Amino acid sequence: MRHGRRPLRVLLAVLVTAAVVVPLTAAARPAVPAPAPAALPPLTAATLEQAYTANRANAALASRMAAAHGDRHRAAADSALASPARQFLAFDGRGAGRATEVFGDLAHADRVAVLIPGSDTSLDTYGRFRAGAAALYRRLTLRPGTRTAVVAWLGYTTPGTVSTTVTTQARADEAATKLREFLRELRSVTASGVHVSLLCHSYGSVVCGRAAPGLAADDIVLIGSPGTGADSADGLHTRARVWAARGTDDWVADVPHVRVDLFGTTVGFGTDPLSPSFGARVFAAGDGGHSDYFRPGSVSLANMARIVLGETSEVTRA
Incomplete structure (x- = not known):
């Protein structure tokens, strides 16, 4: 069965790579009206509930506003986020949308995991990203x-899987500044000495790189990564421990791990x-595909x- 999937994996890899020189175009989605983000005081443990x-x-x-515009899908997505049980540090319904959601008691957590999503993640597809964060939180609470707390950070406009932007660092450079700012803000909310792990999926690993x-993090975990823009873990210039994993059925394995200058752009x-030459702590991810890590x-x-819990001696290696 897995052998039969290989042609599809190779085709996906070729499509992603070919998007650099043969951009695929589609009709732009009409803008959905939405309010400006809520005005919030500086985030602290005392202002968390006010922000939520x-x-x-x-x-x-x-x-x-989306319903009045006739966009029932976005209206439903936004309505789900407005549920009284949800906890958002940030929300912006404009454009593709951005959101930062908390699972657990962030102010009193000893260990916090921050999930960084990859391509094609927006408010319209937020449910699948949230499901991964919720699954991790449930797993952490077994100890x-x-x-513990988990933060789902959709704090940037992600690229499309098949697009020119997904093969360059442009979106990642923009997101990196926002991620650094968020982690500094996170430290003002959490307890002193909290352990922060970043779990960076797919293009999100480029952002983390x-x-x-x-970066104010203790662990950086790269899953389903096409690369980070660095030649080695040392080249990331971070004090954090760097981990990496890839499922055996993840098509990213077939994407060429290269970095070249093409028409003035680094691709x-x-x-x-x-790779052993990269120097990350490689751990087992099982036989899952690109969307199966959580x-x-x-x-x-x-x-x-x-890793999040600090049980590093129990992490199974690939």
């Missing part, structure tokens, strides 16, 4: 006595993070939970 309340109200307003120098992200019960989810 204001962002839920903003999502509810965005849902009503008693440890206070670009943000890595000086590709260089060395495979799983699947409940998976090898990859179990190992990422161990």
Whole structure:
């Protein structure tokens, strides 16, 4: 069965690579009206609930505006985010949308995992990104006595999987600045000495690679990564431990790990993070595909939970 999937994986890799020189065009989606983000005080442990309340109200307003515009899909997506049970540090319903959601008690957590998404993640597809964060949080809570929180950070406009932007660092450079700012803000909310792990999926690993120098994180975990833009873990210039994994059925394995200058633009992200020459701590991710890293019960989810919890001696190696 896996052998039969190989042609599809190769085709996907070729499409992603070919998008550099043969851009695929599509009709632009009409803009969906949405309010400006809610005005919030500086985030601290004391203002968390105020931020959660204001962002839920903003999502509810965005849902009503999308419904009036005739976009039922976006209206439903925004309405789900406005649920009283949801906790958002940030929400912006304009354009593709941005959101930063918290699972757990962030102010009192000893260990925090921050998920950085890859391509094709927006408010319209947010449900699948959120599902991964929720699965990780449930897995972390299986260990008693440890206070944990998970943050799903959709803090940038992700590129399309088949596009020119997905093969360059431009979006990652923009996102890296925002990610650094967010992690500094996160430290003002959490307890002193909190351990922060970044779980960076697909193009999100490019974002983490670009943000890595000086980043306020303890672990950087690269999953399904096309590369980071650096030739080695040392080249990321970070004090964080660098981990990497890829499922055996992930089509990213067939994307060329190169970095070349093409028409004045640097294309590709260089060395495979799983390569021995890169120097990351490589761990097992099982036989899953590109979208399976946070699947409940998976090898990859179990190992990422161990990294977040500091159970590094129990992480199974590839």
